[in-house]
Structure formats: structure tokens, C-alpha cells
Amino acid sequence: AQSKEQSSLEALQAEMKLLHWHKLANEAALKAALIRTKKMKAIDSKNPPKETLKEKAEWMQQIIEEEQAKPLQVGKDYIIKYEEEEKKNEAALQRQVEHHVNCLKNLRASIEKRETIKARKSQFKAFKEQAEAERRAVMEGR
Numbered sequence: 001a002q003s004k005e006q007s008s009l010e011a012l013q014a015e016m017k018l019l020h021w022h023k024l025a026n027e028a029a030l031k032a033a034l035i036r037t038k039k040m041k042a043i044d045s046k047n048p049p050k051e052t053l054k055e056k057a058e059w060m061q062q063i064i065e066e067e068q069a070k071p072l073q074v075g076k077d078y079i080i081k082y083e084e085e086e087k088k089n090e091a092a093l094q095r096q097v098e099h100h101v102n103c104l105k106n107l108r109a110s111i112e113k114r115e116t117i118k119a120r121k122s123q124f125k126a127f128k129e130q131a132e133a134e135r136r137a138v139m140e141g142r
Contacts, residue, residue: 074082
């Protein structure tokens with residue numbers, strides 16, 4: 001009976017050794033897998049897949065579109081300030097337009113005045129030439 005117990009004890013010890021060996025082998029395999037995973041993550045973080053970048057860009061575009069679709073939420077003070085700014089800008093623009101119109105009127109008047117003076121000079125020159133021709137004719141006719 002003792003030999004049977006001893007052989008079963010030895011079998012149990014052999015099985016324990018085998019299980020311990022399997023445990024060590026599994027731990028080594030897990031460590032190797034963890035190291036490979038770390039290396040792969042490091043490589044992936046340096047060169048992310050293009051699909052991931054494309055997906056991220058699409059996601060960001062979707063968020064931008066969603067945010068732009070929402071109404072802008074601002075306080076009453078901001079609205080009042082904005083409206084005052086718009087009134088100032090509109091008044092300044094109106095002044096600029098009026099100034100531009102006045103400049104154009106002045107330019108038109110200046111051009112018309114110049115053309116009037118040019119026409120008068122031309123008439124005077126023609127009158128002077130005619131008078132000179134008549135004077136010569138009178139002088140030669142004597």
C-alpha cells in the first residue's frame with residue numbers, strides 16, 4: 001500500500017513539475033506577446049494607418065459641420081455691442097460713399113471748366129487769327 005501511495009505521490013509530483021513547466025512557458029509566451037504588442041504600438045504611433053487618418057479627418061469634418069449648424073449663442077451685451085459696431089461701420093461707409101460722390105462731382109466740374117476754357121481759347125485764337133487776317137488785308141489793300 002505504501003508503494004502505491006509513493007508511486008501516486010511521485011506521479012503527482014511529476015504532474016506538478018509538468019504543470020509548473022507549462023506555467024513558465026505560458027508566462028514567457030505572454031511576456032513575448034506583450035513586448036511585440038508594445039513594439040507594434042510604438043510603430044503604429046509613428047506611422048498611423050492612412051485609413052485611420054482619413055477616418056479622423058472625416059470625424060473632424062463632421063464635428064465642424066455640426067458645430068456650424070448650431071446657432072451661435074452670445075449674450076445680450078455682445079449683441080448690443082455688435083449692433084452698435086455695425087451702425088458705426090454703416091455710417092463710416094455712408095460717409096465714404098458721400099465723399100466719393102463729392103469727389104466725382106468736383107472732378108466732373110473741373111473737367112467741364114477745363115473744356116470750357118479750352119473752347120474759349122480756341123474761339124479767341126480763331127477770332128484773333130481772323131482779326132489779324134483782316135488787318136493784313138486792310139494794310140495790303142492800302
